[in-house]
Amino acid sequence: MQFGTTVGEACATFAITNIDDLFVLVTFNAEAATSKVITPFRIALGQFIGFTVIIAISMIGFGISLVLPPEPIGFFGLLPILLGIWKFCHLFFPESEEHNEISTAALMKGILKVALITIMNGGDNIGTYIPLFAQVERAAIAVYVVVYYILLAVWCLAASLIMRQRHVLALVQKYIDYVIPLLYTDLGIFIIVKSGCYPWTIRQINESTASDPGRGTMAGVTTFILLAAGCAMAWATVAKRKTQSTADIDLGRTDGTPLEETVTRDADADVH
Template sequence: MQFGQALGTACSTFVVTNIDDLFVLVTFFTESSVNKNLTPLLITVGQYVGFTVIITISMIGFAVAQAIPSEPIGFLGLLPILLGVWKVLELLFPSDPEDEEEEQNIKAAGLKCVMKVAGITIMNGGDNIGTYVPLFSQVERVEIAVYIVTYYILLGVWCLLAFLILKQRHILAIAQKYAGLVVPLLYIGLGIFIIIKSHCYPWSIQEIDDEFLGDPGRAILGSMTALLLASGIATMVWIRLRKRSISRRAAADRDLEVRSKSPIGEADASKSAVGEGDAGVAGSAGQNTGDKDLISIVETKKN
């Protein structure tokens, strides 16, 4: 094994297969400027988790002679599209920030962020798998180890580079100002990019056309995609509207509770209590007066 040649091959294959990951990482770091749960550390951890899954799948593919085609993985690009639509709905149907803070658990939110970054990394890893499997099958095991170690080092460099891009003050200010609008578009664009890059639709259309007469591949895939997106968007709209309704009811309950505990509310309650007490005294006095009148009437009749 020639170490220099193996190192050069590892660097070149990483850059070729992960140049688009800079776009993905910038997307996440842009979101982290407005999302306190999505920290740079969690983004880096999620990136390493996702890349580890990609390496594992590549090793399994190498072991079973490319049993998993890289093209179908591209269909997972529909998930970032739906994620972008969800963030658009968050802008259109915002919920009470206090409710969101109460619902969030820091540990659960952190794990969720890691899994989200890892999931996007895996979805965008179809070309990685398609490159690594045949590459690993052509070299010795020692070279495979060199490749993998180099990949992990360069992955950290990639994360640092994306982070430094957004550390520029003017870039960060723009990101914080427009992140709410830009992030959904970035996710939608990322999903479209994954789908186009993977060639999953042409590959699937060809597979369907080879199995059936009349070339129904385009119609079948188009109908299934439209149905999936429509049902997903409808479900997300329903969830956002329901959360908004629950948030408004909770806000109304909180306002009522605050009013009852405020000094003005206590004063009103005291006045009500005093009023009830006065009414009770007046009622008792009236009853005593009525009893005296009744006694006098009875005595008059006796006389």
């Protein structure tokens, strides 16, 4: 094993398979600008957890590369799209600050969200690392993995520094509520398109039947999933908002605040 050559190959393969992760990390850091749950540290932690899962799958993939093709992983790109729809619903029905208490569970969900999206976006990583690890020495694999983790830390730092520019931060804080849903939706579309999961599935369906129903089947299933999930999220958001309003009114009654004043305060909060 030539150490210099191995390090160079590790840097090249990481850059090729993770250049798009800068977009993912900038998206999370943009959300962190106005969120108490998502922070740069938790973004980095979630990124490292997700990348560790990718490395573990790649290691296991020596013997099951044919059983675990990378294309179907791209279907997880639907989850960022659904997350974008969920955040879009909150533009019309925002939560009051009194109900934004941060719990340990909420913090863990923030880390888990970053980790899951990292895994979802890792189809090309797995597809590259499995054959790469299969044809090099074990010592080279160890060098690859160490270099990957070092570069991953550099990636996280670069994304955080980009968002710390004051003019960038001011612009983000002004439009963040409108941009974040679009970023997550675009991220989901990017993952799906990059993975080639739809063409791959359409071919599998067409090859298993006499006709060619793959395109229509996938279009129908995707439309149903997005519409059903969107309606469910809108209903859940409205129901949650109504529950919060009722709780605020009950709280106003118990602390001696007149009902009319409580309702007026809620109405003013909705306007602002």
